[in-house]
Amino acid sequence: xxxxxxxxxxxxxxxxxxxxxxxxxxxxxxxxxxxxxxxxxxxxxxxxxxxxxxxxxxxxxxxxxxxxxxxxxxxxxxxxxxxxxxxxxxxxxxxxxxxxxxxxxxxxxxxxxxxxxxxxxxxxxxxxxxxxxxxxxxxxxxxxxxxxxxxxxxxxxxxxxxxxxxxxxxxxxxxxxxxxxxxxxxxxxxxxxxxxxxxxxxxxxxxxxxxx
Numbered sequence: 001x002x003x004x005x006x007x008x009x010x011x012x013x014x015x016x017x018x019x020x021x022x023x024x025x026x027x028x029x030x031x032x033x034x035x036x037x038x039x040x041x042x043x044x045x046x047x048x049x050x051x052x053x054x055x056x057x058x059x060x061x062x063x064x065x066x067x068x069x070x071x072x073x074x075x076x077x078x079x080x081x082x083x084x085x086x087x088x089x090x091x092x093x094x095x096x097x098x099x100x101x102x103x104x105x106x107x108x109x110x111x112x113x114x115x116x117x118x119x120x121x122x123x124x125x126x127x128x129x130x131x132x133x134x135x136x137x138x139x140x141x142x143x144x145x146x147x148x149x150x151x152x153x154x155x156x157x158x159x160x161x162x163x164x165x166x167x168x169x170x171x172x173x174x175x176x177x178x179x180x181x182x183x184x185x186x187x188x189x190x191x192x193x194x195x196x197x198x199x200x201x202x203x204x205x206x207x208x209x210x211x212x
Contacts, residue, residue, distance in 0.1 A: 006124060006125045006127055007080050008082065011129075014180050018186050023192070023199070026163075029079050030077070030078040040175075053095045058112070064083070064087060067084075094155070124168065124174065128178065176198060
């Protein structure tokens, strides 16, 4: 079978981890996720964002580049929860706009980021999950993660705007957009079937790019 490399992107609470886990299990693909438990900067970052934002972003850059290369070079098909591209175009940008990352550090980070991603293999597909901010807030509240307790609707809206702007110019691979507010990947296998069918169609070159 043809090797496939798919990245899952989207705002906080859109269902990236759930869909990554279940697609990997259903199709027998290798899966990869964000580094949380073994992240040496995350606790410090949440204690003092201005002090530790640059360190955190550099850690994520190296970690995601390593993940990206490993998945792209592995002969087994793979799907990854979040992409290296979002770190710069969404989250580092937000840290800079909100005053938690200085202009000097932001520009230094972007210079290293540009050098790193220029040499990464391109993915076969970007699976972009989206949902209204009100839905994201409910999901975040329901899962009750302490590190997400400070996330506001304003912040989610800011990230939404950044995602829209980023995808307007993203051209590394085809993009399949899925509106996930009415989909339950965990409890309704038929919803997962729909998503997998659309992924396979898009990888085969179909032009329908949005799943409503």
